[in-house]
Amino acid sequence: MIGLSAIHRKALRDLWHMRGQAMAIALVIASGIAMLVMSRATLDSLQDTRTRLYQDYRFSDVWAQVRRAPESVAARVAELPGVNEVETRVIAGGKLALPGFDKPIEALLLSLPDQGEPQQNRLYLRAGRMLAPFAQGEVLVSDAFAEAHKLKPGDTLRATVYGRSQQFTVVGIAVSPEYLYQIKPGALFPDYERYAILWTHRRALGAAMNMEGAFNQITVKLAPGTS
Structure with missing residues (x-):
């Protein structure tokens, strides 16, 4: 248990020393997730618009x-x-x-x-x-x-x-x-x-x-x- 705590402390120290790189990686991941969410929302909006268009203007089957x-x-x-x-x-x-x-x-x-x-x-x-x-x-x-x-x-x-x-x-x-x-x-x-x-x-x-x-x-x- 003591050894595990020491490993954790070392990992935290290493992370602190690399805080710039860690922050950059976190921002890249967050940007990717945001782009995915926005793309999905845009796709859903386009599909809903297409469906309403076809319904309102009575698109043939x-x-x-x-x-x-x-x-x-x-x-x-x-x-x-x-x-x-x-x-x-x-x-x-x-x-x-x-x-x-x-x-x-x-x-x-x-x-x-x-x-x-x-x-x-x-x-x-x-x-x-x-x-x-x-x-x-x-x-x-x-x-x-x-x-x-x-x-x-x-x-x-x-x-x-x-x-x-x-x-x-x-x-x-x-x-x-x-x-x-x-x-x-x-x-x-x-x-x-x-x-x-x-x-x-x-x-x-x-x-x-x-x-x-x-x-x-x-x-x-x-x-x-x-x-």
């Missing part, structure tokens, strides 16, 4: 794309086990032309209901307004593309879809939970100057794609616990 299907198919999909909600839309690839920009621009165009908001994948409006009911020639533009080209509500652009060219007026700048990271399919890095996401009315896009009374993409919300 399932997407299915077809060449062309009549609207009656949606009712059959809605009857499948575990399906809570079904929504159809028209999507198309297109080419854009902007005044003063001579490089080719690719775009993904998605339809919105001719009046009201979509049930799923709702948009957050950063500037301007939503499409007016049944309006012709109006379009919403993704925020990253608008920022890259300094676009604002009231500007115009020309889109060519399925061989048909039409001039659109930008009425709003929007963000979608589907395209928070706006990258062209197959690309390694985003190119916000040459790739855009656009939203326009279902009637206009359906006419350009010969999709009257039909759709080429269906989105689904599932019941809780459904695989």
